[in-house]
Amino acid sequence: MKAQGKNIVVTGGGNGVGRELALLLLSKGANVFAVDISEEALEETTEIAGNSRRLFTYVVDISSKEEVFSFAEKVQAEHKKIDGIINNAGIIQPFIPLNELNMDRIDRVMNINFYGTLYMMKAFLPHLLKRPEAHIVNVSSMGGFLPVPGQSVYGASKAAVKLLSEGLSSELADTNVDVSVVIPGGIATAIKKNSNIAHNVSDESSRSQMILTPEKAAVLIINAMEKKRLRTYIGKDCNIMNAIYKLNPFFAMRMINKVMAVGEH
Template identity: 75%
Template sequence: MKVQGKNIVVTGGGNGVGRELVLQLLNKGAMVVAVDINPDALEETVGIAGKNPKLFTEVVDISNKEAVFAFVKNAIEKYGIIDGIINNAGIIQPFVHLNELEMDRIERVMNINFYGTLYMVKAFLPYLLKRPEAHIVNVSSMGGFLPVPGQSVYGASKAAVKLLTEGLSSELRDTNVNVSVVIPGGIATDIKKNSNISNKVSAENSNTNMLLTPEKAAELIIKSMEKKKLRAYIGKDCNVMNILYKISSVFAMGMINKVMAANEH
């Protein structure tokens, strides 16, 4: 679906990849509704966008089912039509093993990453089905197919997003709604800070050459929508590990274990 002239909702629009998605969609001629739980972050996005008249903001906690359904109802009434949604918002967990991870942390990760995506899709889908053309993009993660030590729950939430999207694709095959799942590797964003966690991985030791910039990630996500790609692996690390995982999952898991161990303080 070409984004020019379309009305598109982006979650996590207050920072990082979400903000870049908002800016690039606006530059391509879309009307954008940026959704975030942080009103100050949304205001910053508005300022960076030069107070573009095609940008609207909504403060929504996507982990709250009632809030999401109320937002969607109001959005249809306020903006008339929505042609596409990009479910980008997400958090990671503290870098600890499952045995050490508190249940409230587990529930928060699942509620935002999986249920937040599910609520948005479920609430918007009846309206999207009425459009001549519509598109749903759900952002998963390399951690959704490759287990990362200390990120097992995060990985499970993103694996659920991947399978949800692929299942939707089959169910919507004969409709006007296209679906994409985008699977990024590492992206240089503030996701750790936005997830309210600290971790043992040294930023100095991490391989920044393998990381996507938020700008590039947003560009590739929009390209996936416009090219109607069901599945898009983005980032050097993600593409390399996807190939290795298909050849030998044991070898790929061993490699990521060594990388994580080498980057710990």
């Protein structure tokens, strides 16, 4: 689905990749409905976008089923049509083993990453099915196929997003709605800060050629939508580890264990 002239919802639109997605979609001629839990962050996005008349912002907690469904009805009533949704918002867990992770943290990760995505799809799918052309894009993670020590629940939530996306794509095969799942590796965003996790990534790590910038990630995500790709791996690290994991899962797991043992996360 080409972005030009479409009405597209983007979650996590207040910062990072979500903000870059909103800005890129605006530059392509789309009307953007940016969703975030932070009103201040959305205001910053609006300012950066030059107060574009095609950018509309909504404060929504996507982990709340009631808020998501209410938002879907509101935006549909106000703007008459929604052509696409990009489920980008997500958080990670503290870098600790499952045995040490409390249930509140587990619930928060699953409620935002998995249920937030599920709620958005359930709330908007009836509207999307009425459009001549529509698209759902869900952002998963390299952690959804490659086990990462200290991120087991996060990985489970993103693996669920991947399978849910591919299952939905099969269900919608004979409809006007396409589904894409994008699987990124490392992206230089403030996800640790936004997840309320201590963050100590070194400048050298942030500048690594293996790490995507939010701007580049946004380009690749929109490209996946416009080319109607079901599954897209983005980032050098993700593509390399995906190839290694397919060939030798145990070797790939040992590699990621060594990386995590360095403690630069």
